[in-house]
Amino acid sequence: MSDHRHLLLDTVGRMLSECCGPDVVGAAEGSWPADLWRVVEAAGLPLAAVDEAAGGGGATVADALTVARLAASYAAPLPLGETGLLAGHLLTTAGLAVPSGPLAAAWTGVEVRLDGGRCVLSGRADRLPWGRVASRIAVLAEGADGLHVCSVEPSAGTVEVGSNVAGEPRDSVVFHGVEIAAGDHARAAAEVTRAALDGRGALLRAAQIAGAITAATRLTVIYAGERQQFGRPIAKFQAVGQQLALLAAEEAAANAAVELALAALDAGRDGVDEIAAAKVRAGEAAGSAAEIAHQVHGAIGFTREHRLHHLTRRLWAWRDEYGSEAIWARRLGERALTAGGNATWTMITDTSRSAAPVASGATT
Amino acid sequence: MFFGDTEEEAQFRAEVRTWLEATLPTLPWPEPAGLEDRLVFFRQWQSLVHEAGYAGLSWPAEYGGRGASLGLQAVFAEELDRAGAPDRVNGIGEGFAGMTIIEHGTDAHKSRFLAPILRGEEIWCQLFSEPGAGSDLAGLQCRAERDGDGYRITGQKVWTSRGQIADWAILLARTSGKRHDGITYFLFPMKQEGVTIRPLTQITGDAEFNEVFLENAFVPDECILGRVGDGWRLAKATLGYERVVIATGRMNIQKWLGELMELVRESGQGEDPAVRARVADLWGRALVHRLNGARALTQLGTGAPGPESSVGKLFMTPLASDIADFALELGGLDARVAPGAEMQGDGRWQRMSYMARGMAIAGGTTQIQKNIVAERVLGLPR
Numbered sequence A: 001m002s003d004h005r006h007l008l009l010d011t012v013g014r015m016l017s018e019c020c021g022p023d024v025v026g027a028a029e030g031s032w033p034a035d036l037w038r039v040v041e042a043a044g045l046p047l048a049a050v051d052e053a054a055g056g057g058g059a060t061v062a063d064a065l066t067v068a069r070l071a072a073s074y075a076a077p078l079p080l081g082e083t084g085l086l087a088g089h090l091l092t093t094a095g096l097a098v099p100s101g102p103l104a105a106a107w108t109g110v111e112v113r114l115d116g117g118r119c120v121l122s123g124r125a126d127r128l129p130w131g132r133v134a135s136r137i138a139v140l141a142e143g144a145d146g147l148h149v150c151s152v153e154p155s156a157g158t159v160e161v162g163s164n165v166a167g168e169p170r171d172s173v174v175f176h177g178v179e180i181a182a183g184d185h186a187r188a189a190a191e192v193t194r195a196a197l198d199g200r201g202a203l204l205r206a207a208q209i210a211g212a213i214t215a216a217t218r219l220t221v222i223y224a225g226e227r228q229q230f231g232r233p234i235a236k237f238q239a240v241g242q243q244l245a246l247l248a249a250e251e252a253a254a255n256a257a258v259e260l261a262l263a264a265l266d267a268g269r270d271g272v273d274e275i276a277a278a279k280v281r282a283g284e285a286a287g288s289a290a291e292i293a294h295q296v297h298g299a300i301g302f303t304r305e306h307r308l309h310h311l312t313r314r315l316w317a318w319r320d321e322y323g324s325e326a327i328w329a330r331r332l333g334e335r336a337l338t339a340g341g342n343a344t345w346t347m348i349t350d351t352s353r354s355a356a357p358v359a360s361g362a363t364t
Numbered sequence B: 001m002f003f004g005d006t007e008e009e010a011q012f013r014a015e016v017r018t019w020l021e022a023t024l025p026t027l028p029w030p031e032p033a034g035l036e037d038r039l040v041f042f043r044q045w046q047s048l049v050h051e052a053g054y055a056g057l058s059w060p061a062e063y064g065g066r067g068a069s070l071g072l073q074a075v076f077a078e079e080l081d082r083a084g085a086p087d088r089v090n091g092i093g094e095g096f097a098g099m100t101i102i103e104h105g106t107d108a109h110k111s112r113f114l115a116p117i118l119r120g121e122e123i124w125c126q127l128f129s130e131p132g133a134g135s136d137l138a139g140l141q142c143r144a145e146r147d148g149d150g151y152r153i154t155g156q157k158v159w160t161s162r163g164q165i166a167d168w169a170i171l172l173a174r175t176s177g178k179r180h181d182g183i184t185y186f187l188f189p190m191k192q193e194g195v196t197i198r199p200l201t202q203i204t205g206d207a208e209f210n211e212v213f214l215e216n217a218f219v220p221d222e223c224i225l226g227r228v229g230d231g232w233r234l235a236k237a238t239l240g241y242e243r244v245v246i247a248t249g250r251m252n253i254q255k256w257l258g259e260l261m262e263l264v265r266e267s268g269q270g271e272d273p274a275v276r277a278r279v280a281d282l283w284g285r286a287l288v289h290r291l292n293g294a295r296a297l298t299q300l301g302t303g304a305p306g307p308e309s310s311v312g313k314l315f316m317t318p319l320a321s322d323i324a325d326f327a328l329e330l331g332g333l334d335a336r337v338a339p340g341a342e343m344q345g346d347g348r349w350q351r352m353s354y355m356a357r358g359m360a361i362a363g364g365t366t367q368i369q370k371n372i373v374a375e376r377v378l379g380l381p382r
Ligand SMILES: Cc1cc2nc3c(=O)[nH]c(=O)nc-3n(C[C@H](O)[C@H](O)[C@H](O)COP(=O)(O)OP(=O)(O)OC[C@H]3O[C@@H](n4cnc5c(N)ncnc54)[C@H](O)[C@@H]3O)c2cc1C
Pocket: A227, A229, A230, A234, A237, A239, A240, A295, A296, A297, A298, A299, A300, A302, B125, B126, B127, B128, B129, B130, B131, B133, B134, B135, B136, B158, B159, B160, B161, B162, B209, B358, B359, B361, B362, B363, B364, B365, B366, B367, B368, B371
């Protein structure tokens, strides 16, 4: 990991342990944590990976993903990755201005009609993270002559509020022929495709899953060392110790799969296969890790009074978002089959494609 | 073993089905989500069940039950599941407090407590677990001190399901310091000064279980079940009944599986071999679960539940979570509903997934059940 990334994670970790405790996370379920957002925005986190020229921090995509992973270990109830890595990316690559505040991105379900000088947006953008509070939604919309990017306020459409199982806002916005001002739309850059955004979204969630598992593992190990039954800490029972070992294995697997994809990005590749593998493996780990963490916590983990659910409900939600394991496994399988027998081995072992294991940056 | 209905069972099934078809629509559906409102709904339902003579089906006829054979009990449970009958709010009363009173209570206990349970008039809860005594239940600290012709109870209980609507509790408290022999089993009146209840919000968002603080709460001598100091033996009997209730399908496995099959068809994924393999696996396990249930009931027919009921619970728990999680996977983003929507429509899979996690903990955790099987079924050294 680069020194720069270390430094960044250090700062973020300190900031979040101060400002993003369980009380803040709990209170954010159903209301927008404006104070917390102000703190992270002042530190430049949401737009870390956006070009400096566009008002961002100029960090790499992989840097920003490790920040998102670390934030997830605090269950930070904010659209950190969505703002810079998805919406910010769409806007800057199209040469549009990146406003301040939380941003949302949509790349399916919306079309654009250009006639004369007018640009009109119609369709439904589904389940936008924090759509209701976004200062702008960056929409990748299909037009007669290709893809366009539009920057639009949520209030220009009809907002249907919703949330995922963790209580994070997932709002749908319906546009009924909304006219977009001249400076707020442009043709999408060539490298911006729906598939590429699917991949970004998936890797963002995989990284967040890895961060949340890391934190859940820590909580669970600490709890097992403290909770006494039958006159000893429950960690002394081998049945418990073995579950903790499996939990640590899931944590390692999820983080390794994410690291591999980050390394591909750092190496300047699109990392399509690594991203698919990361989402599949992190998704699997999410299920097993949540199960073990709950089992070891006993009844206290089944309450909202204990903070474990901040992490595990997010694990369950994120597992399905931006493509479930089934979806990504099918894509990966198709690619491997198309590449053919000989290529598969290279796909798995080629060292220029993989990375040395890097210590996980996500700790609490 | 013969798994079809006998002539008697087939006749009973038809009778129950007709009765349910006529009766269920008379209830003021939908079943309310909140516990207090559900209680009202439950009472209406239970009085219909009672009038029709189906309350306490498994209880001996002399205690107002029907003394029905095991086969008929299974048929009744299956038909309730099939028809989507209301939640059995008083499961603790009917399923474990009542059964323990029938087995260990005096005639006075039986005539005082059993009928109101069957009529749905008195709701029961279980005051066993404490903050420091979960798996290690015998480590409980709640004190019972002699006072005139009864005891004063002081201590804290926790995870008390439905304590906020309960009239009575089965309570374990310490009458002396001896680990097992110091525990006494009380039938404890909840509605009194000295009982403070604080609902705890569960991960599901409902507050079904509670912390219960007891401060000099009074329980008269005639409410001791069994002898003073014999509570641990009776508690084990209750826990056995609890596991039977869990193992014989409080979670309506057959019904869930049917709904899962519907979901597969609707989702258009029924051609996918991976999906077919998983459904077939779950179907096979559900069948085994049903047979396990029948076995646990057979055991009950010959006396108190044996440690075999632990096997039923061990088998049931992952089955329930696998069915729920598979349904959630098939349903995709629509299936994982927002907090608060778990009681409605498709939210039920989310709810079941949560409940399965709770099931792996309540009534003795999975690890504790395995210890019981190792020690008491297999006779391995402790
Ligand atoms: C939904 C729900 C409803 C409940 N309702 C009630 C109720 O109505 N009344 C009531 O009295 N109680 C109730 N309980 C409490 C339940 O009985 C306890 O949660 C259970 O006995 C476990 O205790 P604990 O939660 O303290 O976990 P702990 O005992 O602290 O266990 C924590 C972990 O350690 C493991 N462990 C502990 N000891 C051992 C060992 N010797 N070997 C291997 N592993 C071990 C456990 O398996 C578990 O994974 C309820 C619980 C739940 C979840």
